[in-house]
Amino acid sequence: MLEAVAKLAQEYHLPCQVSLEEFMACAVGGCAGCVVEVQTETGPAMKRVCVDGPVFDSNAVFPAA
Ligand code: FES
Structure with missing residues (x-):
């Protein structure tokens, strides 16, 4: 559903933010169990x-x- 909303926002040139859910083991940034790939100005990056x-x-x- 988030992807569908993101595509609609892109189609209509609207700003859009998404709030992701992911399985978390530590929830404090130590285990990297919740990483997702995002695009940055310097290329793809993994974010927690x-x-x-x-x-x-x-x-x-x-x-x-
Ligand atoms: S849940 Fe461990 S880094 Fe996010």
Whole structure:
């Protein structure tokens, strides 16, 4: 559903943020069990949902095709 919302926002050129849910073991940034790939200015990067998110720019998580 988040991806569908992100695609709609891209289609209508609207700003959009998504709040991700992920399985978490430590929830304090120590285990890297909750990482997701996001696009940054320097390329793809792995971010921890528990400490770097959980809210990310939708274009970073679901880049336009
Ligand atoms: S749950 Fe351990 S780093 Fe996020």
